[in-house]
Amino acid sequence: MKNIGFLSFGHWANERGSQVKSASDVLLQSIDLAQVAEDLGLDGAYFRVHHYAQQLAAPFPLLAAIGARTQRIEIGTGVIDMRYENPLYMVEDAGAADLISGGRLQLGISRGSPEQVVDGWKYFGYQPGEGETSADMARRHTEVFLDQIEGRGFAKPNPRPMFPNPPGLLRLEPQSAGLRERIWWGSASNATAIWAAEKGMNLQSSTLKEDEGGAPFHIQQAEQIRIYRAAWAKAGHTRQPRVSVSRSIFALMNDDDRMYFGNGSKSADQIGVIDNMRAVFGRGYAAEPDKLIDQLKGDEAIAAADTLLLTVPNMLGVDYNAHVIESLLTHVAPALGWR
Structure with a gap:
C-alpha cells in the first residue's frame, strides 16, 4: 500500500489550448481538483511554489482554502523555497493553515530550484550572511522555522501589554500540535538527505537528482532513500519517517x-546541468495499463518510497486531470499493490 497524491506546478497561460488562463483560474481550479481527488480516493494534494512566474506562489491561502473545503485528503507543498521565507511569519501561516485543515498539512520545504529572477530572494529582503551561500541561508531559515514550530517561548513579554500574557516567555501563535512531524525536506543529493534525517524531517525526492555515480535515476534515488533511512536511524528519532518520490x-x-x-518523448532519463550541478532527470511513464504496470514494477525508488506524487498537467483542466487520476487508481495501482 502507498499513499498516492498529485503534485501540481500550478501553471497558467492565456493561450490556445489552455484551460487555465489566469491566476484566478489556477487557484480556483486547484481547490476544485483537490476536492475531486479526495472524492476519487487520492491521499494527497500537493503544489509547487515558484516566484516571479505565472505559477502558484504564496501557498498558505490556497492550502487553507483547500483545508476548509475538504475533509480527508492531505494538503502539501513540494516545495517552498526557504531562501524567500521569513521563518517566524511562516510558523504563524503554517499553524493557521494546519488548524483549518484539522491537522492535514504536509509541508515540503527546501533550498529551492532556479528561479525566474537572478537572486530573487534579495528583493524579498534577504541576504546570505558573511561566508554564507544562498543554500546556507535557506538551511538557516529552516532551522529557525523548525525550532519555533515546536512552540517554545522565546520572546520577552511587554510588562504593560494590551492584553494579559501567560507567564514566561511568549511563543508564536497559533500553534498546531503535531505539525513538526509533518515537515518534509526536498532533497536532490545524498548529503542533503542525510541533513534532513538529522533534523527529523521527512524526505521528498523529486524527479531530478545530483548525478552521483552515473547509475539510472531510479537506482540513484533508491540509494538516496536507503542513505536517508540509515541516517534517520543513526540520529535516534523515535518515529518512522515518510519518504515521497514524484x-x-x-x-x-x-x-x-x-x-x-x-509520443514517448520522456521515456528515458536525461542528463543536464542545474545550478552548476550535473543532474539526472527521471523518465516519465506513459503507456497502456498493462505495459505501464510492467514498467513501473522495475522502478526501485517507487518501491522504496511510501508516498508517490503524480505530477499532473494542470493546464488541461480539472476534468482531464480527474480522468488521469481515476485511470491510474483504477487500472494501474491495484495491480502494483498500491491499492
Whole structure:
C-alpha cells in the first residue's frame, strides 16, 4: 500500500489550448481538483511554489482554502523555497493553515530550484550572511522555522501589554500540535538527505537528482532513500519517517491521452546541468495499463518510497486531470499493490 497524491506546478497561460488562463483560474481550479481527488480516493494534494512566474506562489491561502473545503485528503507543498521565507511569519501561516485543515498539512520545504529572477530572494529582503551561500541561508531559515514550530517561548513579554500574557516567555501563535512531524525536506543529493534525517524531517525526492555515480535515476534515488533511512536511524528519532518520490505517469486510455502523452518523448532519463550541478532527470511513464504496470514494477525508488506524487498537467483542466487520476487508481495501482 502507498499513499498516492498529485503534485501540481500550478501553471497558467492565456493561450490556445489552455484551460487555465489566469491566476484566478489556477487557484480556483486547484481547490476544485483537490476536492475531486479526495472524492476519487487520492491521499494527497500537493503544489509547487515558484516566484516571479505565472505559477502558484504564496501557498498558505490556497492550502487553507483547500483545508476548509475538504475533509480527508492531505494538503502539501513540494516545495517552498526557504531562501524567500521569513521563518517566524511562516510558523504563524503554517499553524493557521494546519488548524483549518484539522491537522492535514504536509509541508515540503527546501533550498529551492532556479528561479525566474537572478537572486530573487534579495528583493524579498534577504541576504546570505558573511561566508554564507544562498543554500546556507535557506538551511538557516529552516532551522529557525523548525525550532519555533515546536512552540517554545522565546520572546520577552511587554510588562504593560494590551492584553494579559501567560507567564514566561511568549511563543508564536497559533500553534498546531503535531505539525513538526509533518515537515518534509526536498532533497536532490545524498548529503542533503542525510541533513534532513538529522533534523527529523521527512524526505521528498523529486524527479531530478545530483548525478552521483552515473547509475539510472531510479537506482540513484533508491540509494538516496536507503542513505536517508540509515541516517534517520543513526540520529535516534523515535518515529518512522515518510519518504515521497514524484513521477509523471499516464495510462493511455483514449485518443486524448495518446495525443498528449503517447509520443514517448520522456521515456528515458536525461542528463543536464542545474545550478552548476550535473543532474539526472527521471523518465516519465506513459503507456497502456498493462505495459505501464510492467514498467513501473522495475522502478526501485517507487518501491522504496511510501508516498508517490503524480505530477499532473494542470493546464488541461480539472476534468482531464480527474480522468488521469481515476485511470491510474483504477487500472494501474491495484495491480502494483498500491491499492
